[in-house]
Amino acid sequence: MSAGTRSTTPVLSVRGLSVRFLMPGGRRVAAVTDARFDVAPGECLTLIGESGCGKSVLASALLGLLPGNARTAGSALLGDLDLLTAGERTLARTVRGRLIGLVPQSPAAHLTPVRTVRSQLEETVAALTATRGRAALRAAAEAAAERTAFPADHLDRHPHQLSGGLAQRAATALALVGDAPLLLADEPTTGLDRDLVDRTVDELRRHVDDPGDHGGGRALLMITHDLAAAERIADRVAVMYAGRIVELADAKAFFGAPGPRHPYSRALLQALPDRAFTPVPGMPPELGDLPAGCAFAARCDRATGTCAAPPPAGQVACHHPHVPEDVRA
Numbered sequence: 001m002s003a004g005t006r007s008t009t010p011v012l013s014v015r016g017l018s019v020r021f022l023m024p025g026g027r028r029v030a031a032v033t034d035a036r037f038d039v040a041p042g043e044c045l046t047l048i049g050e051s052g053c054g055k056s057v058l059a060s061a062l063l064g065l066l067p068g069n070a071r072t073a074g075s076a077l078l079g080d081l082d083l084l085t086a087g088e089r090t091l092a093r094t095v096r097g098r099l100i101g102l103v104p105q106s107p108a109a110h111l112t113p114v115r116t117v118r119s120q121l122e123e124t125v126a127a128l129t130a131t132r133g134r135a136a137l138r139a140a141a142e143a144a145a146e147r148t149a150f151p152a153d154h155l156d157r158h159p160h161q162l163s164g165g166l167a168q169r170a171a172t173a174l175a176l177v178g179d180a181p182l183l184l185a186d187e188p189t190t191g192l193d194r195d196l197v198d199r200t201v202d203e204l205r206r207h208v209d210d211p212g213d214h215g216g217g218r219a220l221l222m223i224t225h226d227l228a229a230a231e232r233i234a235d236r237v238a239v240m241y242a243g244r245i246v247e248l249a250d251a252k253a254f255f256g257a258p259g260p261r262h263p264y265s266r267a268l269l270q271a272l273p274d275r276a277f278t279p280v281p282g283m284p285p286e287l288g289d290l291p292a293g294c295a296f297a298a299r300c301d302r303a304t305g306t307c308a309a310p311p312p313a314g315q316v317a318c319h320h321p322h323v324p325e326d327v328r329a
């Protein structure tokens with residue numbers, strides 16, 4: 001982290017965040033359970049985990065974008081503001097875009113369909129910065145596009161004329177405009193080839209390393225399936241399984257030595273082509289029907305009878321975590 005003399009007060013502080021979806025017939029889907037983490041100024045925390053484990057629901061909860069059948073508990077402090085209890089007016093006027101820059105998981109759906117990328121960038125620059133005047137707005141929009149390698153000759157296109165990768169780059173460019181203390185990027189590299197993945201994460205990293213005009217520092221919460229991108233950018237890693245953060249670790253220790261401590265985190269890394277290339281066995285459990293004990297037990301080669309009880313809370317939510325010696329073995 002390039003903290004320098006920056007404040008160590010977290011930009012975002014999440015405690016006991018849970019999201020339940022109320023389904024017809026009284027069924028409850030436990031999409032996020034008891035999430036607890038901080039993101040510090042100048043820090044990038046990446047959130048990883050299999051599809052459907054609750055990553056985007058967690059992001060939506062922070063932005064106040066959950067559907068009507070969702071119920072939240074806990075707190076998520078951005079400065080003094082609790083994002084979970086803030087009213088829609090506050091969220092719309094001061095949070096989304098201004099305090100939290102969002103790179104959404106489905107960028108095409110978030111871009112305005114009837115407006116060109118250029119006009120959306122210019123409008124965002126005008127709304128979020130002090131830039132004024134036609135020529136200055138045009139130059140700022142082009143500079144924003146350049147940051148994410150969005151080609152200048154596509155700026156006058158409408159979203160439906162863009163490939164998935166180009167829509168992704170346009171959405172990232174929009175999120176980097178302004179001086180939001182928190183950047184929330186949900187799969188910002190989907191549809192990009194490796195060079196563009198590297199370029200995008202490096203740009204996100206630069207954005208976070210820049211303390212911003214307000215001087216308080218910027219933080220990045222990045223959700224990704226791309227573990228190579230996570231390794232490239234992250235200071236810390238949060239691993240999510242069946243709605244719970246099961247491991248919070250320093251990125252260097254996690255991706256390098258001694259490696260992850262939770263059996264699920266280890267299995268995720270072992271599934272990578274440049275490692276053992278062995279998929280995690282079995283399937284994740286239904287979030288509407290979770291066991292009382294460890295939700296990973298049915299897939300875990302270290303499970304014992306003890307695992308029928310809920311794992312301990314902490315950095316590694318496991319009854320039998322790997323210790324550095326057996327991780328190295």
Ligand SMILES: Nc1ncnc2c1ncn2[C@@H]1O[C@H](COP(=O)(O)OP(=O)(O)OP(=O)(O)O)[C@@H](O)[C@H]1O
Binds near residue numbers: 049055067105
């Ligand atoms: N409105 C809803 N009602 C009921 N269940 C929902 C609703 N929205 C999401 N879910 C459930 O919440 C769970 C978590 O979904 P989420 O989109 O957060 O997964 P994810 O980790 O982001 O997956 P991916 O990596 O594929 O994007 C899923 O099981 C999903 O079916």
Ligand code: SF4
Binds near residue numbers: 301
């Ligand atoms: S608590 Fe038990 S079942 Fe769950 S990950 Fe740890 S060892 Fe495996």
Ligand SMILES: [Mg+2]
Binds near residue numbers: 055056057
């Ligand atoms: Mg998602």
